[in-house]
Amino acid sequence: MGLSPAEICAAVSDAGGFGFAAHPFSQGPKIMDRPGMPWGDLDSDALTGIELWSFVTDIGESVESWREAFHFLTRPDHVMNDRPSCA
Numbered sequence: 001m002g003l004s005p006a007e008i009c010a011a012v013s014d015a016g017g018f019g020f021a022a023h024p025f026s027q028g029p030k031i032m033d034r035p036g037m038p039w040g041d042l043d044s045d046a047l048t049g050i051e052l053w054s055f056v057t058d059i060g061e062s063v064e065s066w067r068e069a070f071h072f073l074t075r076p077d078h079v080m081n082d083r084p085s086c087a
Contacts, residue, residue, distance in 0.1 A: 004041065005021070005039055005040065005041045005044070006041035006044040006046065006047075009041070009044050009046035009047045010044070010045075010046040012046070013046040014046075018048040019046065019047060019048055020047070020048055020049045020050060020051060021039040021041075021042060021047060021049075021050040021051065022039075022051045022054065023036075023038075023039075023051055023054045023057040024038060024039035024042060024050050024051065025038055025039075026038050026057055026061065027061055028061065029060055029061055029063065030061065030062070030063065030064050031063055031064060031065060031066060031068075031069060036061070055076070059072060059076070060072065
């Protein structure tokens with residue numbers, strides 16, 4: 001079996017690197033029967049930071065049909081309504 005996310009961060013840190021949790025709150029795409037890839041170890045001491053916004057993950061998870069998915073892939077600039085709020 002592989003390492004947990006926290007163990008991976010610790011190994012990277014021990015090797016002199018740093019790690020960020022990518023799309024830590026992912027729920028997975030609505031149009032596919034696949035779970036997201038959320039990050040469960042946000043309290044890891046070896047974690048340097050987290051990704052605050054992922055265009056592909058956030059917009060991709062809001063797609064509700066294959067037609068919308070095609071539109072997103074071919075014209076992503078037309079799919080994004082606004083950037084995330086930091087307030």
